[in-house]
Structure formats: C-alpha cells, structure tokens
Amino acid sequence: MPPADPSPDLDESINVTQAHDRVVREAAAAAREKRIADNGREPTALWLIVVCGIVAMIAGAVLGDAGRFFAYATTFRPDYVRAVPEGADATGPEPRAALAAFAARGSRIYSAQCQGCHGSDGRGGSGYPTLSGSEWVIGDTQTLAMIIINGMEGPISTGETYGVMPGQATSMSPQDLAGVMTYVRNSFGNETGDVTTIEMAANAFEISDNRDSPGAPVNAEEIRAAHAAMLPGDPLDPEILVDPISLEPVEDHESAGAGS
Ligand code: HEC
Structure with a gap:
C-alpha cells in the first residue's frame, strides 16, 4: 500500500x-x-x-x-358488617366494684394529704394519733367528714390531746372526700365495708358550711353535740360496678357489649 x-x-x-x-x-x-x-x-x-x-x-x-x-x-356484600373488635365499645378503664374504686381514689388522696402526719400505715406516730380502730374514723361518717374538712383541736376520740389538725379539704372534690373517707374506714385494720358516696360527701360540705364557725377546727364537744350521725344520702352497694374515674355506677357491662 x-x-x-x-x-x-x-x-x-x-x-x-x-x-x-x-x-x-x-x-x-x-x-x-x-x-x-x-x-x-x-x-x-x-x-x-x-x-x-x-x-x-x-x-x-x-x-x-x-x-x-x-x-x-x-365489592362489599349486602350483608357485610364491619367486625367490631372485642371491647371496642368500652369508653374508658374497666369498671370496678364501688368499694375498691372509692378506696383506690382515697388511697391517692391519703398519700398526698394525710400520710405525712398519720403515717403510711395509718398508725400515727409521735404527735399524731392513729387512725386504726379510731372511734371517729369507723363510727359516724359525719364526725369523720367534719374532722377532715375543718381539722380538729382538743381531746380526740380517746380523750388524749395531740395538738391541732388543720383542715384538709380546701382542694377536695366530693369524689375526693368520699374516696378518702371510704379508704380510711377500710384500711389500717379498719373494715366498715361501706362506701361513703359522692352524695354523702357533698352533703358533708354543706353541713360544714352551715356550722356556726365554718372552717374553724371542730372539737370533741361540737362533734358529740352536732355531728354524731351518719351523713345523709342513699347507701351504695359496695359491689356495684362504678367507673374508676368518675366513681359513678356504670351500666351492666355485659349487656352493653357488642352482642357476641
Ligand atoms: C398536719 C398534720 C395532719 C394532717 C395532714 C392530717 N392530720 Fe389528722 N390529725 C392530726 C392531729 C395532730 C390530730 C389530733 C388533733 C387533736 O389532738 O385534737 C389529728 C386527728 C385526726 C383524727 C381524729 C382521730 C381520733 O381518734 O379522734 C382523724 C379521724 C384524722 N386526723 C384524720 C385525718 C385524715 C383522714 C387526714 C387526711 C385527709 C388527716 N387527718 C390529715 C394531724 C394531721
């Protein structure tokens, strides 16, 4: 090439x-x-x-x-029904027996407002009386309510004097008062077995407001003269199911369920 x-x-x-x-x-x-x-x-x-x-x-x-x-x-058959999961109708926590539910509420109030003086076991201590077996705890509910709402001074149920207990109910709702009363009446060896209802607690606040000197501590004399009685109000079956938050009785849970 x-x-x-x-x-x-x-x-x-x-x-x-x-x-x-x-x-x-x-x-x-x-x-x-x-x-x-x-x-x-x-x-x-x-x-x-x-x-x-x-x-x-x-x-x-x-x-x-x-x-x-x-x-x-x-796409969806005429008889199609959306399956409702178990418990879907429930709107809140499981209902509990009234006594247990009130006492559970009361237990929290006690821890916050009473325990510091009367002790976690309710037996008091130096300067504070025991609530275990106290006649003014397990006796007339009006007496106990007046002590909690107004505080007390002078001789206690046993005749001994410890000092002055300040009123404890300024921030309590009737539910709180009912709860703490139910709790102390059924704890520390106490066993009245009854529920102090919200209605009774509301009546207690009213009775307290009508005292001669509302807010002043009660004493043994006034207790014996004016408050030796049970609080007015319908009793509540301790076993009836209540909403643990509102403490109001609930409908029978079974009949309210989605027919299974
Ligand atoms: C700051 C301390 C203190 C707190 C808090 C307190 N207490 Fe007391 N409580 C006392 C004292 C002190 C006495 C005795 C008063 C007296 O000697 O008159 C007493 C007496 C009582 C009595 C009378 C007991 C009896 O046998 O006569 C009851 C019932 C009682 N308290 C319940 C309660 C409850 C329930 C609470 C909580 C809601 C509470 N106390 C919170 C100090 C307290």
Whole structure:
C-alpha cells in the first residue's frame, strides 16, 4: 500500500453541508446502536405502548366486568358488617366494684394529704394519733367528714390531746372526700365495708358550711353535740360496678357489649 498523500487534494470539492449532515446522521445511528448494544433491545415504539393500553382497557372491560368492578355493592356484600373488635365499645378503664374504686381514689388522696402526719400505715406516730380502730374514723361518717374538712383541736376520740389538725379539704372534690373517707374506714385494720358516696360527701360540705364557725377546727364537744350521725344520702352497694374515674355506677357491662 502506497503511503497516504499528506497534502490535501485541493481539486476535490467538498460539500460542507452534505458532510455535516452525514456526520450528524451517523452519530445518531451510532448512538442508537450503542443503546441496542447495552440492553439488546430496540426502544419500544410509542404506538405499541398506546395499542397495548387500549387492548388492556378493552380486555379489562370484558374480562374484569369493569362496569361493576368498582361498584361498592359488588365489592362489599349486602350483608357485610364491619367486625367490631372485642371491647371496642368500652369508653374508658374497666369498671370496678364501688368499694375498691372509692378506696383506690382515697388511697391517692391519703398519700398526698394525710400520710405525712398519720403515717403510711395509718398508725400515727409521735404527735399524731392513729387512725386504726379510731372511734371517729369507723363510727359516724359525719364526725369523720367534719374532722377532715375543718381539722380538729382538743381531746380526740380517746380523750388524749395531740395538738391541732388543720383542715384538709380546701382542694377536695366530693369524689375526693368520699374516696378518702371510704379508704380510711377500710384500711389500717379498719373494715366498715361501706362506701361513703359522692352524695354523702357533698352533703358533708354543706353541713360544714352551715356550722356556726365554718372552717374553724371542730372539737370533741361540737362533734358529740352536732355531728354524731351518719351523713345523709342513699347507701351504695359496695359491689356495684362504678367507673374508676368518675366513681359513678356504670351500666351492666355485659349487656352493653357488642352482642357476641
Ligand atoms: C398536719 C398534720 C395532719 C394532717 C395532714 C392530717 N392530720 Fe389528722 N390529725 C392530726 C392531729 C395532730 C390530730 C389530733 C388533733 C387533736 O389532738 O385534737 C389529728 C386527728 C385526726 C383524727 C381524729 C382521730 C381520733 O381518734 O379522734 C382523724 C379521724 C384524722 N386526723 C384524720 C385525718 C385524715 C383522714 C387526714 C387526711 C385527709 C388527716 N387527718 C390529715 C394531724 C394531721
């Protein structure tokens, strides 16, 4: 082979426009060849995609019964009933027997407001009388209520004098008072077995407001003369189920359930 002539053949006329077109065409072809080489396939033609889409829609209409496929009535059977999970009707914590629920409320009040003086075991200590077996705890509820609401001074139920107990009910609701009374009457060895109700506690606040000197500590003399009685109000079955938060009796749980 003779060596290529390095000098340009000036006689040969070159159409630059044609040459440019050819270069562009070949570059595009080369780019396409490259794609084919990468995945072995030609790019899918747009018309083919459109045709496939139409075919799929027609097939779906025929085979899938499309007219009704999205219809609620056929998707969900007429007798379909959403399953209600167990306990879904419950709106709060499990109901508890009244005595237990009132005492649980009272236990928290006792820890916060009485324990510091009368002790966690209710047996008092130096300077504070025991609540275990105290006649004014397990006896007349009006006596106990007046002591808690107003505090007391002078001789206690046993005749001994310890000092002055400040009133404890300034921030108590009737539920709180009912709870703490139920608790102390059924703790520390005390076992009256009864519930001081919210109604009774509300009456206690009213009786206290009507004292000659509301808010002043009560003493043995006043207790014996005016408060030696049970608080007025209907008794509550200690076993009846109550809401542990509101302490109100609840409907029979079984009958309220989603018929199983
Ligand atoms: C700051 C201390 C203190 C707190 C708090 C306190 N007490 Fe007292 N309590 C006393 C003292 C002191 C006496 C005796 C008063 C006296 O000698 O007259 C007493 C007496 C009593 C008595 C009379 C006991 C008897 O046998 O005569 C009862 C009942 C009682 N408290 C219940 C309670 C309850 C329930 C609470 C909480 C709600 C409470 N106390 C909170 C100090 C306290």
